[in-house]
Amino acid sequence: MKDAALRLTAAKSLGDLADLSALAPLATAATSDPNPDVKSAAGAAFAKLTAVLQLNRKQYVTSLASMLDKANDVSLRIIAAKKLGELGSDALPAVDALTAASMEADPDLKQVVLNALKRIQPK
Secondary structure (H helix, E strand, O other): OHHHHHHHHHHHHHHHOOOHHHHHHHHHHHHHOOOHHHHHHHHHHHHHHHHHOOOOHHHHHHHHHHHHHHOOOHHHHHHHHHHHHHOHHHHHHHHHHHHHHOOOOOHHHHHHHHHHHHHHOOO
């Protein structure tokens, strides 16, 4: 319990930093921490931090693609897909991850992913 409380505090604190190096640990915690409260806090902190740090698009896209690919929580995957779609053609490196996610059974995820792909690769 103590470890989970520490990880929860760390996730919230990392979200308050305007430091690009916090993205990877937050993405990892949001996708693989065994404690659902830590996962949720890390996902929220990741979203908050990415809103501030959209300057380094390459690392941002990589982190979002990783979250889309590895998160067990479909709501985090939907957030990642939406954010990738908002980036338009800057998210081209994430097309493979989005294409793989478009094959998922969840209809909400599938719809968000297809919309993101349309925004990234308009015809």
